[in-house]
Amino acid sequence: DAGVTQSPTHLIKTRGQQVTLRCSPKSGHDTVSWYQQALGQGPQFIFQYYEEEERQRGNFPDRFSGHQFPNYSSELNVNALLLGDSALYLCASSSYYNEQFFGPGTRLTVL
Amino acid sequence: QQQVKQSPQSLIVQKGGIPIINCAYENTAFDYFPWYQQFPGKGPALLIAIRPDVSEKKEGRFTISFNKSAKQFSLHIMDSQPGDSATYFCAARPPAGTYKYIFGTGTRLKVLA
Numbered sequence: 475d476a477g478v479t480q481s482p483t484h485l486i487k488t489r490g491q492q493v494t495l496r497c498s499p500k501s502g503h504d505t506v507s508w509y510q511q512a513l514g515q516g517p518q519f520i521f522q523y524y525e526e527e528e529r530q531r532g533n534f535p536d537r538f539s540g541h542q543f544p545n546y547s548s549e550l551n552v553n554a555l556l557l558g559d560s561a562l563y564l565c566a567s568s569s570y571y572n573e574q575f576f577g578p579g580t581r582l583t584v585l
Numbered sequence: 586q587q588q589v590k591q592s593p594q595s596l597i598v599q600k601g602g603i604p605i606i607n608c609a610y611e612n613t614a615f616d617y618f619p620w621y622q623q624f625p626g627k628g629p630a631l632l633i634a635i636r637p638d639v640s641e642k643k644e645g646r647f648t649i650s651f652n653k654s655a656k657q658f659s660l661h662i663m664d665s666q667p668g669d670s671a672t673y674f675c676a677a678r679p680p681a682g683t684y685k686y687i688f689g690t691g692t693r694l695k696v697l698a
Contacts, residue, residue, distance in 0.1 A: 478628075507684065516591075516674050516688030517629065530684045564628050573619070574686070576628035 476501075478567050478577035486583045487555050495550040495580045499567030505529075506548040507574060508540060509564040517564055523548050552582075560584045587612060589677050591689030598665055599697050606660045606692045608675035613656065615687075617678040620649065620660050622671050623691075629674055633660070665696045 479498045487493050499506050505524045509517035519532035523542035542548045546567075552559055560583050566574040590609045598604045608618075617636055621629035635642045635649045635658065642649045646663040662669055675689040 505684075507686075514691070516676075516690050517686075518688070519685035522684045532685055566628075573631060573634065576621075576630065578626075578628045581626075 478565055478575055480563075480565050480577040480580050482580060483578070484581045484583075486585065488585050489555055489557060491555050491584075492551065492553045493555060493582060495552075495563050495565075495582070497548045497550070497565030497567075497577060499546050499548070499565075500575050503567035503569045503575075504546050505568045505570070505574075506542060506546065507566045507568070508548070508550045509566065509576075510534070511562040511564055511579070513561070520550070555584045557584050587679075587687055589675060589687050589689045591675050591692060593692060594690070595693040595695075597695045597697065600666060602665050602696070604662050604665055604669075604694055604696075606673055606675070606694075607657065608659065608689050609655075609657045610677050610687075611656065612677070612679070614680045615677040616680050618649070618651065618658050619676050619678070619686075620647075621674045621676065621688075623674065624671050632673070662694075665694075667696045667698045670695050 481496045507522040508520040511517045521531040522529045526542045537553045539551045562579040564579045565577045568574040619634035620632045622632045623629040633644045633647045648661040651658045672691045672693050674691050676686045
């Protein structure tokens with residue numbers, strides 16, 4: 475079992491650009507959550523996807539959007555990047571309301 | 586009311602010591618309290634978790650103590666080792682029907698050899 479995988483590992487973008495991050499959930503999991511972790515802070519919930527629908531959303535602007543595919547993998551899209559979007563983006567997968575497992579994250583740097 | 590307050594921000598102990606990390610919450614509807622361990626460049630990994638109907642839970646060298654009336658819970662690491670040096674996060678999960686875990690701000694632990 476490969477666990478939760480994320481790609482790419484690192485990404486450098488400039489302000490105003492758009493970025494897409496990808497996540498493959500742990501085998502048997504159908505729910506994917508995305509978190510933003512700024513340096514020295516705890517993860518902040520962005521949104522969660524289940525059955526290809528956004529089920530719940532945290533306090534993030536509409537520039538942050540996502541998608542879940544029929545195979546349960548997911549993408550996080552961020553438009554019009556700001557310097558403050560620089561962070562580690564974590565994907566976590568779970569099954570129904572059970573414990574979530576995190577991937578290694580994607581480190582996004584916005585210049 | 587949705588915050589989880591974690592302390593201390595950082596902690597240094599000698600090998601074999603027992604570091605204690607504390608968290609406090611406001612929302613009595615939280616129903617699940619996990620602790621995560623995170624090494625640099627890695628995602629958080631679940632260490633141990635507790636539900637509010639239990640006052641203590643042990644798994645190996647890790648123990649959670651839970652005080653429901655005080656709305657506080659803590660992580661104790663017995664016989665700490667240099668390999669335990671990491672950042673530890675407490676979290677709280679809202680009740681069924683909401684899904685966003687609320688994380689504390691983290692405690693950076695260093696265990697000296």
